[in-house]
Amino acid sequence: MKGALVNINGQLLNANDATISYDNRSFRYGDGFFETIRCIKGKPLWIQDHHHRIRRSAELLKFNLSDYSTVKFFTEQIHNLLSVNGMEKAARVRLSIWRESKGFYLPDENNTGYMIEASMLDNELFMLNKKGLLVGVYDQLQKPTGFLSGLKSSNALVYILASLFAAENRWDDALILNTHGNIAEATSSNVFIVKKNAIYTPGISQGCVEGVMRINILRLAASAGYNVHETSITSDNLLDADEVFLTNTIGGVQWVKAFNDKRYYNKVASHLIELLNLSIHGSIV
Numbered sequence: 001m002k003g004a005l006v007n008i009n010g011q012l013l014n015a016n017d018a019t020i021s022y023d024n025r026s027f028r029y030g031d032g033f034f035e036t037i038r039c040i041k042g043k044p045l046w047i048q049d050h051h052h053r054i055r056r057s058a059e060l061l062k063f064n065l066s067d068y069s070t071v072k073f074f075t076e077q078i079h080n081l082l083s084v085n086g087m088e089k090a091a092r093v094r095l096s097i098w099r100e101s102k103g104f105y106l107p108d109e110n111n112t113g114y115m116i117e118a119s120m121l122d123n124e125l126f127m128l129n130k131k132g133l134l135v136g137v138y139d140q141l142q143k144p145t146g147f148l149s150g151l152k153s154s155n156a157l158v159y160i161l162a163s164l165f166a167a168e169n170r171w172d173d174a175l176i177l178n179t180h181g182n183i184a185e186a187t188s189s190n191v192f193i194v195k196k197n198a199i200y201t202p203g204i205s206q207g208c209v210e211g212v213m214r215i216n217i218l219r220l221a222a223s224a225g226y227n228v229h230e231t232s233i234t235s236d237n238l239l240d241a242d243e244v245f246l247t248n249t250i251g252g253v254q255w256v257k258a259f260n261d262k263r264y265y266n267k268v269a270s271h272l273i274e275l276l277n278l279s280i281h282g283s284i285v
Helices: 025-029 047-061 071-084 157-168 212-223 235-240 267-284
Strands: 005-008 011-014 032-040 090-099 112-120 133-143 173-178 183-186 190-195 198-202 227-231 243-248 252-259
Touching (some): 005 071, 032 047, 032 071, 047 090, 047 212, 071 090, 071 112, 133 157, 133 183, 133 243, 157 173, 183 190, 183 198, 183 235, 190 212, 190 235, 198 212, 212 227, 212 243, 212 267, 235 252, 252 267
Parallel strands (some): 133 173, 198 227
Antiparallel strands (some): 005 011, 005 112, 032 090, 090 112, 173 183, 190 198
16 A cells, blocks of 8 residues: 555545544444445445445444435545556545544444545456455354344454454364354355356345445346255255355455365356356446
């Protein structure tokens, strides 16, 4: 990020000099949320889906989003930041929103602040990972299910601990369980399994983040004729699956090569990557 600019409440600042207040509630209490957005040719992909999640997150957390929180506003702010940073080709953008307020656990008010930061990506289109992922189950802490579980909250301790656990076990990623013992998601991705012509993914009630890529993969898969199911998934289901893949807005679709002693193919994952790139082609030409 050396030399790059970030946007804090509409002000462009050098990333090395940008600071937030010592009493920022996102820092102190995790009182905030964020969006990770993939951009191509200066345009944020699936901005309507991201904006819908922003509005829903703000409503659940009782944030007052001001007039700047429109799709048009954030699209322009993101485009301008990418332009001044010379990142128009392909970029990863993080939009952080927090409650801008004094107070302790009880805030004085519910107004919000935001920060937009960006980093370059190598490819405009999504690429299937050549080397499949090795995954395992993180079983030391379970994720609660409830109306907060679908948010991309500033409190990411379960994902940090699961990532450390994966590294200790020499896995590429870890699968996180919910309080019912079912698989909720991976550390930064939603989980899908394939059995014959059917695709399964944990339902929102299972505690997974309501991923924007998850939504779009479900749409694409259904339109391509796959039988799509949002349901509960266990480790036994993974062992019985033909394929397993992970999804998020930056990586797209990443196929899993192995879980325990089970090995997988990537036929459906490859097909979905093709469909995904075709679906965004019109937005980048």
